[in-house]
Amino acid sequence: MLIMNEKIKASEVRLTGVDGEELGIVSRDEALALARELKADLVCTSLLSSPPPCRLTPRGTAKQTAAKEKQQERKAAQPAKVKEIRLTPHIEDHDYETKRRQAEKLLASGDAVQFVVKIQGKEGQRAKELLEQLLKELAEVGRKETGIQLSGKQAAVRVNPVQ
Incomplete structure (x- = not known):
């Protein structure tokens, strides 16, 4: 499941920039403001650690990537004809x-x-x-x-x- 932007509930996140650079631990509001400024989405990559790791991705690409992965999984799950x-x-x-x-x-x-x-x-x-x-x-x-x-x-x- 994809958790992004306002749906992220943690008060602090470990942020990674659009180009993969580490931006450290910042508050959720600061991360969302930076995402808006860069016209990007804030995507949570894992909920298992605290603070959760999040990354900035160009707007819309996170959903496309998730949809492609889901399609690949579905295709792999089908038995060979x-x-x-x-x-x-x-x-x-x-x-x-x-x-x-x-x-x-x-x-x-x-x-x-x-x-x-x-x-x-x-x-x-x-x-x-x-x-x-x-x-x-x-x-x-x-x-x-x-x-x-x-x-x-x-x-x-x-x-x-x-x-």
Whole structure:
């Protein structure tokens, strides 16, 4: 939570200037007067110490910074989306390159990718080789979460982005 200007209740504050210079311990009224004079906001950075540390920031930037931090926290709290990319064992080179580039983009943007290769008959080994080749080429941007799973009619592997 952001406490600024008149909402600061302490009688004295440890003040830091706009450029980061230490201004020492001053009364709240003196700090508010200085903030008005410099067309700045007085922002309390912590309530845990006495007197509370406060800093002068250009007007409006404190709220913007707090909003950005809140947005970043919200974004980080969301689980990574898993995007599925489907292939066949007999994929053309051009199509393979397109799927690989698509996976690179998804991994770079922070999403996980699930590769699924549809299998018919005895194509299991070919599907496994295809997935291993993809994993090798995507090693810089993604790491496999699971091993290659062959089951019935498909082979699958999940790749997470590298942080």
